[in-house]
Amino acid sequence: xxxxxxxxxxxxxxxxxxxxxxxxxxxxxxxxxxxxxxxxxxxxxxxxxxxxxxxxxxxxxxxxxxxxxxxxxxxxxxxxxxxxxxxxxxxxxxxxxxxxxxxxxxxxxxxxxxxxxxxxxxxxxxxxxxxxxxxxxxxxxxxxxxxxxxxxxxxxxxxxxxxxxxxxxxxxxxxxxxxxxxxxxxxxxxxxxxxxxxxxxxxxxxxxxxxxxxxxxxxxxxxxxxxxxxxxxxxxxxxxxxxxxxxxxxxxxxxxxxxxxxxxxxxxxxxxxxxxxxxxxxxxxxxxxxxxxxxxxxxxxxxxxxxxxxxxxxxxxxxxxxxxxxxxxxxxxxxxxxxxxxxxxxxxxxxxxxxxxxxxxxxxxxxxxxxxxxxxxxxxxxxxxxxxxxxxxxxxxxxxxxxxxxxxxxxxxxxxxxxxxxxxxxxxxxxxxxxxxxxxxxxxxxxxxxxxx
Amino acid sequence: xxxxxxxxxxxxxxxxxxxxxxxxxxxxxxxxxxxxxxxxxxxxxxxxxxxxxxxxxxxxxxxxxxxxxxxxxxxxxxxxxxxxxxxxxxxxxxxxxxxxxxxxxxxxxxxxxxxxxxxxxxxxxxxxxxxxxxxxxxxxxxxxxxxxxxxxxxxxxxxxxxxxxxxxxxxxxxxxxxxxxxxxxxxxxxxxxxxxxxxxxxxxxxxxxxxxxxxxxxxxxxxxxxxxxxxxxxxxxxxxxxxxxxxxxxxxxxxxxxxxxxxxxxxxxxxxxxxxxxxxxxxxxxxxxxxxxxxxxxxxxxxxxxxxxxxxxxxxxxxxxxxxxxxxxxxxxxxxxxxxxxxxxxxxxxxxxxxxxxxxxxxxxxxxxxxxxxxxxxxxxxxxxxxxxxxxxxxxxxxxxxxxxxxxxxxxxxxxxxxxxxxxxxxxxxxxxxxxxxxxxxxxxxxxxxxxxxxxxxxxxxx
Numbered sequence: 001x002x003x004x005x006x007x008x009x010x011x012x013x014x015x016x017x018x019x020x021x022x023x024x025x026x027x028x029x030x031x032x033x034x035x036x037x038x039x040x041x042x043x044x045x046x047x048x049x050x051x052x053x054x055x056x057x058x059x060x061x062x063x064x065x066x067x068x069x070x071x072x073x074x075x076x077x078x079x080x081x082x083x084x085x086x087x088x089x090x091x092x093x094x095x096x097x098x099x100x101x102x103x104x105x106x107x108x109x110x111x112x113x114x115x116x117x118x119x120x121x122x123x124x125x126x127x128x129x130x131x132x133x134x135x136x137x138x139x140x141x142x143x144x145x146x147x148x149x150x151x152x153x154x155x156x157x158x159x160x161x162x163x164x165x166x167x168x169x170x171x172x173x174x175x176x177x178x179x180x181x182x183x184x185x186x187x188x189x190x191x192x193x194x195x196x197x198x199x200x201x202x203x204x205x206x207x208x209x210x211x212x213x214x215x216x217x218x219x220x221x222x223x224x225x226x227x228x229x230x231x232x233x234x235x236x237x238x239x240x241x242x243x244x245x246x247x248x249x250x251x252x253x254x255x256x257x258x259x260x261x262x263x264x265x266x267x268x269x270x271x272x273x274x275x276x277x278x279x280x281x282x283x284x285x286x287x288x289x290x291x292x293x294x295x296x297x298x299x300x301x302x303x304x305x306x307x308x309x310x311x312x313x314x315x316x317x318x319x320x321x322x323x324x325x326x327x328x329x330x331x332x333x334x335x336x337x338x339x340x341x342x343x344x345x346x347x348x349x350x351x352x353x354x355x356x357x358x359x360x361x362x363x364x365x366x367x368x369x370x371x372x373x374x375x376x377x378x379x380x381x382x383x384x385x386x387x388x389x390x391x392x393x394x395x396x397x398x399x400x401x402x403x404x405x406x407x408x409x410x411x412x413x414x415x416x417x418x419x420x421x422x423x424x425x426x427x428x429x430x431x432x433x434x435x436x437x438x439x440x441x442x443x444x445x446x447x448x449x450x451x452x453x
Numbered sequence: 454x455x456x457x458x459x460x461x462x463x464x465x466x467x468x469x470x471x472x473x474x475x476x477x478x479x480x481x482x483x484x485x486x487x488x489x490x491x492x493x494x495x496x497x498x499x500x501x502x503x504x505x506x507x508x509x510x511x512x513x514x515x516x517x518x519x520x521x522x523x524x525x526x527x528x529x530x531x532x533x534x535x536x537x538x539x540x541x542x543x544x545x546x547x548x549x550x551x552x553x554x555x556x557x558x559x560x561x562x563x564x565x566x567x568x569x570x571x572x573x574x575x576x577x578x579x580x581x582x583x584x585x586x587x588x589x590x591x592x593x594x595x596x597x598x599x600x601x602x603x604x605x606x607x608x609x610x611x612x613x614x615x616x617x618x619x620x621x622x623x624x625x626x627x628x629x630x631x632x633x634x635x636x637x638x639x640x641x642x643x644x645x646x647x648x649x650x651x652x653x654x655x656x657x658x659x660x661x662x663x664x665x666x667x668x669x670x671x672x673x674x675x676x677x678x679x680x681x682x683x684x685x686x687x688x689x690x691x692x693x694x695x696x697x698x699x700x701x702x703x704x705x706x707x708x709x710x711x712x713x714x715x716x717x718x719x720x721x722x723x724x725x726x727x728x729x730x731x732x733x734x735x736x737x738x739x740x741x742x743x744x745x746x747x748x749x750x751x752x753x754x755x756x757x758x759x760x761x762x763x764x765x766x767x768x769x770x771x772x773x774x775x776x777x778x779x780x781x782x783x784x785x786x787x788x789x790x791x792x793x794x795x796x797x798x799x800x801x802x803x804x805x806x807x808x809x810x811x812x813x814x815x816x817x818x819x820x821x822x823x824x825x826x827x828x829x830x831x832x833x834x835x836x837x838x839x840x841x842x843x844x845x846x847x848x849x850x851x852x853x854x855x856x857x858x859x860x861x862x863x864x865x866x867x868x869x870x871x872x873x874x875x876x877x878x879x880x881x882x883x884x885x886x887x888x889x890x891x892x893x894x895x896x897x898x899x900x901x902x903x904x905x906x907x908x909x910x911x912x913x914x915x916x
Contacts, residue, residue, distance in 0.1 A: 033777055034750040037721025038690040040780040041630030044789045051795040054587075079583035089576040092804060093569035099767070100565040107555035107765040107898075111530075140616055140768075140802070147797035151623070151651060154517030155631065171796045175627060214514045245513025274510040289583040290803035291575070292616075303509060304516040313520050319527040320647045321623035326616070326802040327766035328568060422583075 043177045046189070052167045052408040053077050059392075060402050067400065073431045075359075076402035078223070078377065078420040080287040082351060084332075085344030088286065091335035092328050099328075109324045112315065113138025113295070117330050120337040121295055125255075125280070129267040135299050135311065137318055138333070140292040140325045142253055142281045143168050149249060149277065149296070150176040152310075152317045157214035160193035162205065164224055164409030164416070166251065169217040187411035196412050199371060199382075203227035207236055212244040218266075219251035221258060224409045224418040225380045226372015228262035234269045241275040247302065247310070248276040253294075256285045256349050258375045273299035277310070284377065286336045286345050293329045352377050355428045356421035362432040363419075366439045368446075377421040380406070383446060384415055391417050394445070399434040519653045522665070528643045528884040529553045535868075536878045543876065549907045551835075552878035554699070554853065554896040556763040558827060560808075561820030564762060567811030571804050585800045588791065589614025589771070593806050596813040597771055601756075605743040611775050611787065613794055614809070616768040616801045618729050618757040619644050625725060625753065625772070626652040627797060628789050633690035636669035638681065640700055640885030640892070642727065645693040663887035672888050675847060675858070679703030683712060688720040694742075695727035697734060700885045700894040701856045702848015704738040710745050717751040723778065723786070724752040729770075730852045732761050732825055738851065749775040753786070760853065762812045762821050769805040828853045831904045832897035838908040839895075842915045853897040856882070860891055867893050875910040 049055060056076045064072060083089075098104025112118065118136040125131075139145045146168050155177030161169045173179050173192060180190025188194055193213050195205030203225050218237060221228040229237070241248045250266035258264055266276045281294035298311040335341045356373045363370035369382040383391050388405035395401050395417070404420070406413025421428065439446050525531060532552045540548060574580025588594070594609040602612075615621045622644050631653035637645045649655055649668060656666025664670055669689045671681035679701050694713060696705040705713070717724050726742035734740055742752045757770035774787040811817045836849040845858040859867045864881035871877050871893070880896070882889030897904065 033779060033783075034718065034747075035721070035779045035781055035783055036690075036717075036723050036751060037781050038629070038633060038723050040782055040784050041628060041632070041789065043630055044628070044792060047792065051792065054795050077584065081581070081583065083577055083581040084575045086573075086576045089572045089574075092572035092575075096565045096568035096572060096804070096808075099560045099568075099763075100562045101559055105557070105559040105763070107557060107763070108553065109766050141799050143799045144797065147627070151627070152517060152520070153514075154519055155653065156517075157514060168796060175793070175796065177631065241512075242510070245511070247512050247514050275512060287575075287581070287583070290585050290800070292799065292802040301509070303511045305511055305513050306516055307509070307511055308516050313517065316520060316523065316527065317651070319530050320644060320651065321620065323617050323619045323768065324766070326768040326805050328572070328804050329802050332572075 043175050043179075046174050046179065046181055047171065048182050051171060052404070055408070056402065056404055059396065063396055063400070063402075070400040071430075072400045072402065073423065073427050073434075074402045075419045075421070075423060075428075075431055076404050078284065079422055080284060080289050080352075081422050081424055082287060082348050084287045084291075085341065085348065087338075087344055088332050088335040088341050091341075092291075092332040095328050095331035106327055109327050109330070111318045111322055111324045112136075113325065114327070114330045114334070117334050117337075118295075120334055124337045124342070126265060126267060126297070129265060131267060131273075131297055131299065135297050137296045137298065137314065138325050138330060139294045139296060139322070140329070141283060141294040142251065142279050144322075145279050145294060145296045146249075147172045147175075148317050148321060149279075149314070150178075151321060152314050153178075153215060158191060158193070159215040159217060160195055160210065160213040161217045161410070162197045162219065162222065163194035163412030164197070164406060165217065166219055166223045167409060169249075170410070187407070187414075194410060194412065197222070197225060197227070198412060199369070202233075203371070204229060204233045204236075207240045210240070212246065214246055216241060216246050216248045217251070218248055219253070220262070221254040221376035222372070223251075223254065223376070224372075224378055224404065224406065224413065224416075226374070226376035226378045228258055228260070228375035231261075231263050231269070234263055234266060238266070238269045238272050238275055242271060245305070246275065248272075250276050250278045251280075252278055253281045253284055254376045255280065256345075257353065257377055259353065260375065262375055267297070267299075273301045275302070277302065282333055282336060285349070286332075287348060288329070288332070291326075291329045291332060293325055293333045351425070352421055355423060355425065358428055358432055359419055359421055362435055366436060368439070373421070379419040379421065381417045381419060382415060383417060386415060386446070388414055388416055391446070395435070395438065398442075399431075399438050401431050401434060517651075519651050522650050522655065522657055523647065524658050527647060528880070531884070532878065532880055535872065539872055539876070539878075546876040547906075548876045548878060549899065549903045549910075550878045551895045551897070551899060551904075551907055552880045554760070554898055556760060556765050556828075556898050557900055558763060558824050560763045560767075561817065561824065563814065563816045563820055564808050564811045568767075568804050568808040571807035575803075582803055585803050585806070587794045587798055587800045588612075589801065590803070590806045590810075593810050593813075596810055600813045600818070602741060602743060602773070605741065606749065607743055607773055607775065611773050613772045613774065613790065614801050614806060615770045615772060615798070616805070617759060617770040618727065618755045620798075621755045621770060621772045622725075623648045623651075624793050624797060625755075625790070626654075628786070628793050629654075629691060634667060634669070635691040635693060636671055636686060636689040637693045637886070638673045638695065638698065639670035639888030640673065640882060641693065642695055642699045643885060645725075646886070663883070663890075670886060670888065673698070673701060673703065674888065675845070679847070680705055680709045683716045686716070688722065690722055692717060692722050692724045693727065694724055695729070696738070697730040697852035698848070699727075699730065699852065700848075700854055700880065700882065700889065700892075702850065702852035702854045704734055704736060704851035707739050707745070710739055710742060714742070714745045714748050714751055718747060721781065722751065724748075726752050726754045727756075728754055729757045729760055731756065732821070733829065733853055734851045735829070736851055743773070743775070749777040751778070753778065758809055758812060761825070762808070762817075763824065764805070764808070767802075767805050767808060769801055769809045827901075828897055831899060831901065834904055834908055835895055835897055838911055842912065844915075849897070855895040855897065857893045857895060858891060859893060862891060864890055864893060871914070875907070875914050877907050877910060
């Protein structure tokens with residue numbers, strides 16, 4: 001069954017083509033696939049479904065199969081669409097070219113990130129809150145940082161998340177072994193505290209009824225609801241964390257989308273440095289969703305119960321489980337933070353903000369309650385009494401628009417649809433027009449109370 | 454202490470050339486030292502508790518006891534720290550780094566041009582791309598399959614592109630979880646052991662034997678040809694195996710790997726095969742574990758562009774998880790790896806991937822081979838030097854590492870002596886496990902003049 005193959009050498013004479021030799025006696029048994037004796041990780045068995053966003057992609061592909069000539073508009077996965085400003089991509093191109101020169105070549109960078117970039121991040125985003133350069137850890141993005149933080153914290157801590165929330169907090173928690181089993185009845189994993197956030201509580205959890213957990217994930221401006229916590233709310237959160245000896249992991253990926261005076265960083269709240277870690281990203285800030293760049297701030301003041309600095313352990317994780325963000329991406333990041341680059345990025349963000357406004361107005365004009373959209377590129381639309389996956393399917397089927405069903409973000413998202421505002425203006429307008437047509441024609445369907453969650 | 458004395462002020466120039474200038478982005482080499490800047494306290498990376506003042510606020514979150522098990526900082530930042538301390542002591546010393554295996558030669562034009570092109574395309578409507586597939590861009594996966602694994606039955610969808618082997622090792626540990634046992638070669642690349650400790654697979658470090666409890670250390674020495682005596686190796690779930698080997702440079706033969714695969718099959722184990730240095734192979738040894746019949750049912754392979762294309766800073770690698778690899782309940786390992794890749798990762802940088810694709814073009818492959826040939830020549834020079842000095846020298850033929858024996862001596866002492874007396878940074882063998890005690894790893898990455906100068910200094914010291 002195994003063939004003897006000639007060794008093919010490449011032009012330079014060193015063979016890359018592998019050789020296979022005839023199987024020797026006794027080595028190979030034919031038959032059904034061999035199973036190893038390695039047990040599957042029980043934590044991975046607990047996960048209920050695929051990660052949310054690949055699932056959305058899958059549905060998009062299935063839909064395209066069904067309707068090959070449909071003009072699908074993606075307002076689902078929050079993927080940036082507008083080109084990166086030239087000044088920034090030119091920096092990256094120049095850096096790449098320089099890697100071909102003796103003076104410009106660079107090998108391994110510091111795992112914590114390029115020193116100049118760390119300093120630029122500290123000065124651009126944390127100028128008035130005195131975050132030090134060495135507290136900034138550059139990464140290849142928040143999704144990776146969240147998992148590295150989970151590795152840092154280990155399986156024996158308890159977590160609280162907002163409900164609804166970005167699925168990576170819960171999924172990474174399950175994977176690392178912090179969670180119990182999933183309960184179909186509630187749609188929740190045991191051992192995780194879900195802090196309900198809805199219009200009824202102004203999208204801020206009632207902390208008086210929230211049990212203590214070691215870790216509190218908090219995202220503001222929020223994905224998916226779009227709500228930006230007020231200064232007062234964050235003060236309460238910091239106080240709550242302090243009283244309980246908890247650590248807040250504050251996700252500020254959308255801070256650049258804030259239009260009012262909501263805090264852009266948890267560290268604007270006095271005392272936060274002793275209770276919080278902040279993660280952020282160039283993805284939605286600079287269109288770096290494919291380039292991959294982000295950062296995490298771990299203040300030196302943040303201590304474990306023994307007094308051991310959290311930053312020391314995070315540094316150990318970063319040095320052992322990671323090898324730094326791509327140097328080219330980091331060059332791009334630095335260009336983003338130059339005054340010219342920053343200005344150009346703000347223009348792109350304004351463009352998305354205008355998209356968001358259009359969508360908000362569309363839903364408002366249709367008599368639907370649409371939340372968010374003021375401080376984030378997401379609109380959180382309420383379809384009372386309806387199942388979010390059904391609404392998702394109906395919208396997809398009838399208008400060829402991809403959204404994200406709210407229950408993908410937790411049981412608190414049931415009855416909601418997240419509509420993301422990334423996209424070219426014409427497509428946003430087209431999407432608005434299609435949605436208007438659908439929802440006004442099927443008023444009865446979308447206000448139906450028959451399909452209860 | 455500050456290594457960054459020549460850092461610019463807070464003014465950040467908007468001109469693109471500025472960051473290539475000495476005072477900004479690409480400042481002195483010392484900036485590539487992987488040590489946080491500020492205080493020695495943070496640089497030390499030791500596991501002992503740092504006592505804060507009585508009044509400092511402490512959270513009530515317990516430190517992860519697994520991380521507390523780690524004995525010292527990760528090996529290479531420790532070496533970097535020592536180098537930095539040495540530079541402080543001798544500011545005018547011409548330090549030569551043959552320690553951390555960091556590539557030094559420029560990346561061929563054909564590859565960087567592709568990355569520059571992709572960067573600029575991101576500023577255009579047609580060329581802009583956002584999130585890529587977490588598993589990697591299709592064209593790159595196809596190219597990897599056809600370049601390195603054609604005729605081995607490894608298909609493009611068995612391949613997962615990443616930001617490097619070190620990250621992949623940790624992601625694999627996340628897949629496996631804390632309830633598996635593992636075996637490593639001794640000595641071995643420290644990330645296998647360290648990631649295992651972090652994941653909770655091990656017991657405490659045992660100072661008397663310099664090993665973590667619950668890890669099976671497979672001794673690899675000159676006496677056993679750097680291949681473990683499998684008849685004395687306990688059964689474990691996972692077996693990490695690196696060939697060509699870091700640090701010893703040993704390359705396992707077809708016969709040895711066939712035995713390893715059989716061993717894994719008999720025990721129901723999974724081999725994690727690290728092929729990061731395969732392209733340095735001079736002999737006729739397998740470059741991929743999948744050249745061994747039956748390996749697809751027992752092995753995962755990780756690989757990297759780091760030492761292939763000088764991508765140590767660019768960050769690109771790949772891992773192969775064959776469809777045929779199954780957990781004990783029949784569940785495909787690739788499905789769980791895919792889940793981790795989708796949840797704990799978001800794909801390698803699209804620009805790096807464009808570079809990877811260019812690497813695999815005929816022109817790119819040829820250009821890479823030239824640089825690799827250069828490092829191999831370095832290796833030869835180093836081997837000859839130590840041979841001529843009467844040392845027992847291993848490796849160097851199939852890998853860019855030379856494994857030099859200093860019988861009866863403590864390797865950190867030898868490391869310090871070499872550093873102090875010749876200003877050359879090497880890596881002490883015991884950093885790779887107790888089996889490395891008595892050895893020094895000399896890496897062959899470097900500019901030719903530096904390698905030649907280093908050899909002159911070695912000759913002076915040891916004559």
